[in-house]
Amino acid sequence: MAYYNSIRLGENFYCYMWLGRGNNCNTSFLPSVLRGERPHVLIDPGHIRNELGEPCFDSLTQAIEKDGFKIEDVGLVIVTHTHLDHFESIDLVVEKSGALLTLSREEDEFCNTVGKMFFQALGAKPPQVNPFFYLKEGDLSLGPQNKVAIQVLSTPGHSPGSICLYLKEEKILISGDVVFFGSIGRTDFPGGSPSLLRKSIDKLSQLDVEYLVPGHSTEAGNIIAGRDKVKRNFYMVKMMLI
Numbered sequence: 001m002a003y004y005n006s007i008r009l010g011e012n013f014y015c016y017m018w019l020g021r022g023n024n025c026n027t028s029f030l031p032s033v034l035r036g037e038r039p040h041v042l043i044d045p046g047h048i049r050n051e052l053g054e055p056c057f058d059s060l061t062q063a064i065e066k067d068g069f070k071i072e073d074v075g076l077v078i079v080t081h082t083h084l085d086h087f088e089s090i091d092l093v094v095e096k097s098g099a100l101l102t103l104s105r106e107e108d109e110f111c112n113t114v115g116k117m118f119f120q121a122l123g124a125k126p127p128q129v130n131p132f133f134y135l136k137e138g139d140l141s142l143g144p145q146n147k148v149a150i151q152v153l154s155t156p157g158h159s160p161g162s163i164c165l166y167l168k169e170e171k172i173l174i175s176g177d178v179v180f181f182g183s184i185g186r187t188d189f190p191g192g193s194p195s196l197l198r199k200s201i202d203k204l205s206q207l208d209v210e211y212l213v214p215g216h217s218t219e220a221g222n223i224i225a226g227r228d229k230v231k232r233n234f235y236m237v238k239m240m241l242i
């Protein structure tokens, strides 16, 4: 069975939409954007295996290979937040590729304190986190001649140091677990905050988005394509917060 559906949204942008029955996140992938021998950027590599034992990481590796790329050639991993279904496999990516890791300072602190205790209490072993640099709100240009222009948005609420990424040229919003198709991120995990989530969603709704790529699929769907549909989705999910 195929565990991922690969969708190409731009010259340098692929999404791997999780199709399994158990929980895992969607992954974004920007191939051939960095200088040097490991030019790929991976965003939210997901679980190693999920609660149903589905081989999340092996399947992701295969899906990427099917598109002609190798996980060994990933040079940078970006994590939207440190819930295990988004970043459990980070150690494996680093082991295979030597990739550097980046996330927000707030999320790194959370991950090393409350987050660690929370996941250990659930019987899970959180991965090692050794960030190379911290993501801050603002511009992040990747690759030679700033090949990819990204706007980093600080979006706490689901997790205290959660970030979203907006690819300016392609108008793609990688929304992590802040907003989904017809739904919003839960706020009942440690460090969650409904009022901060509301502010974060307000902030995201100001962007001019052509494709919204959420961290998880819902019954309504996964990628939201088209400005009007994205706007309608923001309108609808804001009502959930009133």
Ligand SMILES: [Zn+2]
Pocket: 081, 083, 086, 158, 159, 177
């Ligand atoms: Zn999450």
